[in-house]
Amino acid sequence: xxxxxxxxxxxxxxxxxxxxxxxxxxxxxxxxxxxxxxxxxxxxxxxxxxxxxxxxxxxxxxxxxx
Amino acid sequence: xxxxxxxxxxxxxxxxxxxxxxxxxxxxxxxxxxxxxxxxxxxxxxxxxxxxxxxxxxxxxxxxxxxxxxxxxxxxxxxxxxxxxxxxxxxxxxxxxxxxxxxxxxxxxxxxxxxxxxxxxxxxxxxxxxxxxxxxxxxxxxxxxxxxxxxxxxxxxxxxxxxxxxxxxxxxxxxxxxxxxxxxxxxxxxxxxxxxxxxxxxxxxxxxxxxxxxxxxxxxxxxxxxxxxxxxxx
Numbered sequence: 001x002x003x004x005x006x007x008x009x010x011x012x013x014x015x016x017x018x019x020x021x022x023x024x025x026x027x028x029x030x031x032x033x034x035x036x037x038x039x040x041x042x043x044x045x046x047x048x049x050x051x052x053x054x055x056x057x058x059x060x061x062x063x064x065x066x
Numbered sequence: 067x068x069x070x071x072x073x074x075x076x077x078x079x080x081x082x083x084x085x086x087x088x089x090x091x092x093x094x095x096x097x098x099x100x101x102x103x104x105x106x107x108x109x110x111x112x113x114x115x116x117x118x119x120x121x122x123x124x125x126x127x128x129x130x131x132x133x134x135x136x137x138x139x140x141x142x143x144x145x146x147x148x149x150x151x152x153x154x155x156x157x158x159x160x161x162x163x164x165x166x167x168x169x170x171x172x173x174x175x176x177x178x179x180x181x182x183x184x185x186x187x188x189x190x191x192x193x194x195x196x197x198x199x200x201x202x203x204x205x206x207x208x209x210x211x212x213x214x215x216x217x218x219x220x221x222x223x224x225x226x227x228x229x230x231x232x233x234x235x236x237x238x239x240x241x242x243x244x245x246x247x248x249x250x251x252x253x254x255x256x257x258x259x260x261x262x263x264x265x266x267x268x269x270x271x272x273x274x275x276x277x278x279x280x281x282x283x284x285x286x287x288x289x290x291x292x293x294x295x296x297x298x299x300x
Binding site: 008030031 | 246251277278279281282
């Protein structure tokens with residue numbers, strides 16, 4: 001259970017990084033990335049994933065199919 | 067490039083301004099301008115000349131002229147007059163420039179990217195790749211008479227729907243949504259910049275390593291694009 005950032009769509013605005021309650025988002029070599037080991041999809045912290053909420057691009061942050 | 071060469075359009079405007087001033091030839095006006103701009107005849111230097119400065123330069127050559135007349139000449143020089151000097155458009159055939167992206171700039175004077183999305187009179191449309199930045203169209207944002215549009219900003223966004231990138235100096239939230247809906251990536255500038263500078267900056271990015279979203283907009287093949295794929299996903 002985790003989210004991932006679609007690289008072709010991410011514009012590296014960095015808006016998602018500070019809103020992550022588990023500090024799972026970091027700036028990678030190309031675009032931002034989500035650590036799938038620590039991402040909780042904000043379960044327990046918020047009703048909706050905060051990164052998805054603040055991301056300005058549609059369908060840029062999607063659930064990682066297990 | 068724009069730093070040391072007076073552009074064709076600026077040269078034309080200097081000649082037109084000289085004609086608008088009585089008993090002034092282009093040579094005389096040039097010497098006044100050279101003094102006002104400290105001999106650096108760039109668009110931005112000309113754009114910053116104020117009326118007093120203009121009057122006093124060259125031992126007050128224009129001192130005896132009426133303000134009205136001088137302001138008119140200045141507006142021609144700065145390209146803010148009603149009759150504007152527009153840069154020449156070059157035809158573009160689809161696919162002529164490989165690895166290129168089509169971009170639009172909201173502009174008030176056809177020289178700078180200084181326009182507000184909702185109010186600028188034109189979108190300057192360029193086809194840009196690493197080697198060339200070609201002005202392919204100037205889209206007038208004025209709604210043609212008789213055409214009824216429900217939403218002005220949607221109309222403006224549709225006007226440039228073939229572009230992938232749009233540079234603006236300011237744009238409102240709802241307008242951004244309409245721009246994004248057309249598949250255009252809006253870029254907000256902190257302050258107005260000359261079109262020449264923006265184009266060379268974009269060309270440098272394209273030549274170097276375009277960010278994935280830009281590469282996608284340029285239609286670069288997905289396999290080409292993800293050079294850092296494994297590196298990025300970790």
